[in-house]
Amino acid sequence: MRWPFLTYFRAGYRGTMPIKIRSESDMPPKDFKCKQCGHCCINLNGAFTATAYEKDIQLWREQGRQDILDWARAIHPGGDNYVYDLWIDPSTGDDAQECPWLKKLPDQDKYVCLIHEVKPTHDREFPKTRQHAEEESCKGFEP
């Protein structure tokens, strides 16, 4: 299975161990191999200012990931609907200026996602297709 970003720093997880939430038929597309360049999480529009789905919030609750929940802010547009703003710095209440979960590997031009296995759906679904990758300058389909 090829996933964007390798899974590192498991020892740093709090709460229960993360579960795998993808199957072989899920993202990413066939022939995709993330190069860990960090471009999608640093430069793309909405890279770290997206919203979470209710299922993301539910997963984090189930996993005891209060550390992630602390960075999500519920917005109630009305009715039974909630959306969750990401990522909101819990110490200031302001939008984060960079993804709090993206870390650069020492002495390498590569990045890892500290919450890879439970990251938001929005992030897990990137890129949706080869065309999407090419449009967003993702190198995941390059040799």
Ligand code: SF4
């Ligand atoms: S832009 Fe593509 S290759 Fe680079 S880190 Fe994101 S998914 Fe991986």
